[in-house]
Amino acid sequence: MYDAIGTLADSVGHHLNKPEYINLLMPPLIQKWNVLKDDDKGLFPLLECLSSVATALQSGFLPYCEPVFRRCLSLVEQNLNQTMVLLINYLKEEKEKSSQFNF
DSSP: OHHHHHHHHHHHGGGGOSHHHHHHHHHHHHHHHHHSOTTOTTHHHHHHHHHHHHHHHGGGGHHHHHHHHHHHHHHHHHHHHHHHHHHHHHHHHHHHHHHHTOO
16 A cells, blocks of 8 residues: 555656645654654654655645654664664674684
8 A cells, every 4th residue: 555655646747736735645644654663664664655755745745743853763773773772782792703813
């Protein structure tokens, strides 16, 4: 469904920026956005769909910008933190391995 909505938004572009279309599309999309957990596999297809819809709606997406932007920032921050933990753990393991072979 997200692909269909995203493709529609990409195809019709700014013509989607009408109150009747916004009121039809955005409430269920934002409701789903708010319900999905950060680690849900359905979040990124929804984000891709919202990206196309946001581009098509232009100023019509303004009421939804802040919550979507904040969550995206949070997702990036979480990803960076997880990457740092993995990197630190990897470096610790490598250091331990190399110190085992010092005579």
